[in-house]
Amino acid sequence: MIVVLSGGVGAARFLEGLAAVVAPERITAVVNTGDDFILHGLHIAPDLDIVTCTLAGVIDRAQGWGIAGDTTECLQWLGRLGAPTWFTLGDRDLALHIYRTARMREGATLSMVADEIRRSLGVAVKIVPMSDDPAPTHILTDHGELHFEEYFVRERCQPAIRGVRLHAAGPVRPAPDLLALLTSAEAIIIAPSNPVVSVGPILAIPGVRAAIAATAAPVVAISPIVGGAAIKGPAVPMMTAAGMTPTALGVAEAYADLIDGIVIDTIDAELAPAIDALGIKPLITDTIMRGLPEKMALARATLELTGLAIATT
């Protein structure tokens, strides 16, 4: 298994490319659930849904989230009833939240439901939530402590960040078989996702970091920071708040105990010697994924960096 540690949009796009160059059955995405929250009594799992719907080919490609062609009739009526409407829930989209919530009330775990949904939508890549325990990421801001989605969507990243609190609801156990999956993986890839709030919650689960550090298999990352800026989302202020340098070099440093190599963008070529000096092999290429050809090229470059002799299509 090629195991990919995944956040939302960037990881989903990378996985789309990867699944187009190697057999998708050979890939497992381990997905951040730190963004999950309960709204309108429904279990919302933003990164799981983005990864699943992207790989199912039903994602709204322009946004990177939500289902293509979706409507918001239900949300508008929730608003008429006085419920909060700051988090967009499409009508099609709601089916995933309703189904997940109902199944979990029946006793199913998040892992079981994630697997049911990806199968129903015809996704061959295995999709595993990082944990079946609640693992909310809180952002400490000058407007108080907010859930990640409150900070990111409701407050539109406006409050100044003072810090990040992972696993804010208490201890988080790895999903069933997650540690075994990491230990037996033929390669581990850290997707181009926010190191603090997307990959951070996965690495913070007890046993995960040690399992990755101990594996003999290649471990590589793709930098989500290009030219000192995030492709998408609040990675720069969050990395800064977390004491990281918000550059591709900073990403390499954050993963220094874990990775053998890192894919960085052509624009960051000058950082290669410093990354090399960390004992991490840099691979310089174009990392902006505009369409499927770029996604596939990035996947091929990443596989090349692993050094695995993987036949790509």
Added chain:
Amino acid sequence: MIVVLSGGVGAARFLEGLAAVVAPERITAVVNTGDDFILHGLHIAPDLDIVTCTLAGVIDRAQGWGIAGDTTECLQWLGRLGAPTWFTLGDRDLALHIYRTARMREGATLSMVADEIRRSLGVAVKIVPMSDDPAPTHILTDHGELHFEEYFVRERCQPAIRGVRLHAAGPVRPAPDLLALLTSAEAIIIAPSNPVVSVGPILAIPGVRAAIAATAAPVVAISPIVGGAAIKGPAVPMMTAAGMTPTALGVAEAYADLIDGIVIDTIDAELAPAIDALGIKPLITDTIMRGLPEKMALARATLELTGLAIATT
């Protein structure tokens, strides 16, 4: 207060007429919850929603249920995920179920939520569920014991009825203040609803039948059976299964201990003497409610039968 014991479509149409001829603030609808059930983890309350949405002017008038102009995107996607789709849930409609379920999980009672929803939708008639306890109506059929909605919607009333089991989940307490409401009512009207599965569950609540029988206020019914047939729904086989005669006379007999008068359709004029012989005053008029004028005329006739000097508009 004029208290109306209500089922779904027929009662909602009658209430619409009543609210057009007397001040709606003077009307309280006590609504059957025997049809309520949990589907997709959501609390569905068919009769409450039909009454509320009809009085709010947002009902799909052709169907008598559901919200006008609604779509079924969410339901179609629930189907893709393998969830049952036999019960139509519109996207707008879902907002009511989601809101109700979320509020009840937060600790609100069904009564509280029914009141919140009718206020949000601008309904001046008070809407009270008959009970805050689960009170499912089961239909005993030659295909086994089914929830009312399974029999009515999923099985399209096809299985032969052997009997009806009200309050199938156990003892049902009256909604808060329901008995006081009945005792203090200036008039009680039994809407043109199915006597077995719409009005029956209300009357079966301990204390309700006694409170109505004891009141000095006028109590009148409108027959939902016209010419030996139901305007809508499976009243005839159900009345037969319940040992009632499926005619306007049978309706009068079923309520004989409760009512002072009954409104019957012109087509049933020949039944008037037999009803009169029960000590119940019949009022003969057109009872088919095609549009608002017919609804208002039926409301005026019903108020006339109560003998109350109510100034109608």
